[in-house]
Amino acid sequence: MSIYDPLPHLSHRSFYKKKRFRLILIVIAAAVLGYAIFNFSGRNLRFFLHMNSGASNLEKGRLIYAVSDFNSALNIKPDSPVAIDALGSVYVKQGDFEKAKQTFLSAAAAGLKNNRYINHTKLGSTYLDNGLYKRAELEFLQAIKINPVDFRAFYGLGCCLHAFGKIDSAIANYNKALTYNPRFDPAKKNLQMAEADKNRGAIYYMFDRNGQPLARLNLISGIENKSYALDFRAAHVTGYDSEKRGKAGMEKYLEEYIPGNRIYLTIDSKAQQASARALGWYKGSVVIIHPKTGEILAMYSQPTYRAASIDKEWRKIASNENKPLLNRAIDRLYEPGSIAKLMTIAAFYESGISESSIFPINCRGNTELSDKTFWCWSKHGRVRSIEQATDTSCNIASAFMGFAASGPKLIEYCTRFGFGTPIDLGIKDGPRNRKISIPVLTSRAPSYHFDRYDVAMHASGLAPSKKEPYLITPLHAAMLASSIANNGVMMKPYIIQEIRNINGKLIYSASPKEFKKPISASTAEKIKQLMIKVVDSGIGKRARVKGISIAGKTGTSSGDRPGLHHGWFISFGPTENPEYALAIVADNEGKGMTTAAPVAADIYTALLR
Template structure:
C-alpha cells in the first residue's frame, strides 16, 4: 500500500515538474512567438485595444491608429493606401498582419523588450500601453514616381541608395488598399479578402521582393563582372558574337534577338556586346568561364541569400546548381533557370555603383518610443565586395555606353550621366516576355540605383522591351531622388 502511494506521489511530482518546466519554457523562450501568432485570439483582442504606433516616412505617417467608437478603441488607417501597401502590409483583426506590420509588430504595439522601461512607467502612472513608431528609409517622391510610373501595368520597382543600402522605393502593381482589411466591419473585411485572394493578378503579392523572375539580359552585368574579374577579359576584349552561336550537345543554337550579329561584327568587344545586348557574345563568355565562375559571381552580388529580413517571405534569387554547356550559355544571359527578384537586380546595380561593394539593403531607419526616444537605429552594413573598384569602374563605363549609345537610351536624364542595362526575358511561349531595366545615377557619384520589372502590359508582344517599357519608369524614379 505504502509503495503504491509513494509511486503515485513520485508520478505526481514528475508531472508537476514537467508542467512547471513547460510553463517556464513557454514564457521564457516562446512568449514572443506565441504572442505574435495571427491566430492567438486572446492576444489579438488585447493588442487591438492598444494605441499602435505609426509607420513613418520622415514625419509623415503611412500607417497610423486613430480612436474608434467600438470595443477595439483604435482603428488602423493607411492614408496613402495602395502606394505603400507592399511595404507597410496590413493590420487586420480577421486576417492578421503582413509586411512591416508583421515583422515590426512588437515595436509597433509597444511590447518589445527594448521598450520595457516605458511599459514600467506606463504601469506606475496608470497610462494605457502605447506603441512605438517605426521610421522607414523610403523616399516619398521616389515611391510616388514608382507607383505612378507602373500605372496599370503589372510589375515592380525597387530603388536603393548605393552607399548605404537604404531602400528608397519599393512599389508593385497591382496593389491593394490595406484600409479594406483593417476595417472593424467583419463582413466588409471578409468580402475584401475574398476579392483579393481570388484575383488572378495577385495584388497581395509584393512582386519587388517576394516573386522570382528570369532576369534576362540584366544578368549580363553579372556575366561581365565575372569575365572582367577573371583577368582574362577587358572591356575591349573581342568575343565571338555571330547572329547564331552553335552550342555543344544540341542542334539548337543561341541566337540574338534581332537575328543579326553583334553591332555588325562577328567579333564584338565586351562593351559593344553589352551596348546591343548580344546574346551570342555573352553566351560565348559564359561557356568560356563555366558555371562555377558565374555562380560565384552571382553569390557575391547576393544570389543564394535572403537579402531583407525586415519583410516576410522575401524570395532568394538563384543561379542553377549544375547546368550543362547549353544551359550554361543560356544562364549567362539570364535565361534557363536563373531567377531573381527586382530587389536583387537593384542590388547588382547598387553594388557596381558603390565601387563593387554590395551593402545590405534595409527598410527600417529607426524605432522610437512614444516619447520619441530612439531605441534602435539601423547602421549601414557591407555584405560583399562583389568586384574590385577597378572592375566596377569598367562596368560603369560599359553601362554608361548602353544608355548613351545602345538599348538604354530611354533612360537618359538631361544633364545627368546614367549607367544602365536593359533586359527582355523570355518565358513560356503562351505569355509575353518580361521587360527589365536596371540603372544608377549620377554615374560618377551615384545617389540611387533602381531596378524595374514589367511582368505584363497591355501592348503587342513585339513592342515589349526593357528600353521601351521599363527604362522610362526608372528614369522618373531617379529624377525624383535627384530633384530633376
C-alpha cells in the same frame, strides 16, 4: 586549627555538587537561548539571502534561478507577501500576464507593503523604455497598490495607456502624476502630447525616413481602425491589420511593436510615390535602394490594394488572378535575362582575359551549340568589343565571354553577387531576445553545366534547363546595380531605420553593413562606363533624362506563358555620386528596353530634376 587545614564549608562535597549543578543549568539556558536567537536570526538571514539572490536573477533575466530563490524564500516563510509579490514579477517577465495578475492579488491580500526587494516602478520603467507596455502596465499597477501616491508609477501607467490608444485614461493618469508632483516635466510633456492626439483623433505610429507619417491609429469611432497615408502606393510595405483577415507587411512583422511605438522606415515617400506613378498600370515591381548604405528607399508592387479597405474588398482582392497581395519585390522570382550579363562581364574582366582574344564576334541571330540552337534576340552582325556587346545586349557575344571565362567562373561570380545567399530584412529584437524575420526569396543560379549550350544560356542570364533554374528577386536585382555604383561593394539591404517608444526613447537603430564584395573597384568602374554608354546611346536609351547621367542595363526573359516576356531595367544615378540604385521588372509586359527603361526615366525625372 592550622592555617593549612581546609575550611569546613568549602571542603564539603555538597558544595561542589551544587556548583556543578548551577553551571550545568547556566550552560543549558545559554544553549536554549542561543538556539532560539540563532533559529530566529538565521531564518531571517536565509530568507533575506534567497530574496536578494532572486531579485538579482530577475534583473539579469535568469528566471529559472529567480523562481527557485523565491520559492525557497516561501519555504522559509510560507505566507510572505514579498516573496509572493516577487514571483508575480517573474511571471510578468515570462509574459504569463494572467498568472502575474493573480499572484499580485495574492500578495496584496497577504498584506504586501513597500519593501527592499522588488521595485515595481523601476521594473515598469525598464519595460516602458523598451516598448514592452503590457509588462510595464502590470508593474506600474502593482506599484500604485503599494504606494498610492507614487507619481512616477502614475506617469508610467499613463504612458502605457497612451501607447494602447486609451487616450482619456492616459490623460487621467498624467494628471494624477502631476497632482502628486506638479513639477514633474515628463508628465507635463506627455499630457500635452496626449491632448494633441485626442484633438487630432489619431496616433501616428509609422513614418518614412523623413518623419512623414505612413500609418495612424484612429481614435474616432465609426471609421477604419487604421489609415495609411500612401494608401495603395505603399500597401505591400505597411501591410494591413484586420481582425478577420490577419496581418501583412510591417503590421505583421512588427506587430509586437504596434501600437505604442514609433517605427521609422528607410522608405522615402517621394521615391515611393514616384515609383507607383511611373510603373502605372504595368504589372511588376520597382525597388530603389541607396547604393552606399543598402537602405530601401522604395519598394512598390503592382497590382496593389487599399489596406484600409481590406475587409470590404477581400473577396475581390483574394480572387484576382493577378495576385494583388503578392509583394513582387521580395516574394517573386524572375529569370534575370540580360541584366545578369553584368556578372558575365565581371567574370571575364577579372579572369584577366584579353578582349582581343575573342572579339570581334559574328552574330547571325543564332548559333549551334551542343546540337542545340542558341538564339540571340537580333542579328547584330560583327560585334567588335565588350562595349558594343553591352550596348546591343548581344547573347552570342555574352556566350563567348562565358566560354572564355569558363562555366565554373560564371557559377563563382553568381555566388559572389549573392545568389544562393539568404536575404532577410528583419531585425534582432534585443528587449524580446528574438529575431524578427522579414524573409526575401533566395535568388538561384545554375550550379552545373552539362555542355556549351548551358554555359551560353547562363552567360546570357537564361536558365539552361528546368533542373538548373536562373532566378532573381527585384530587390536582389537592385543590389546588383548598387554594387556597381558602390565601387564593387554590395551593402546589406534594410527597411527598418529605427524604433522609438511612446516617449521617443530609442529601442532599435539600424546601421549600414557590407553584404558582399563581389568585384574590385576597378572592375566596377569599367562596368559602370559600359552601363553609362547603354543609356546614352545603346539599348537603354529610353531611360535617358536630360541633364542627368544614368548608368543602366536592360533585360528580357521568359514570361509565364509562351510569347510573354518579363522586361527588366536596372540602373543607378546620378553616376558622378550615385544616390539611387533601381530595379524595375515589368511582369509579363514585354521587353525591358520598351517597358522598364521608360519607367526608370520617369522616376529619375521625379527624384533628380
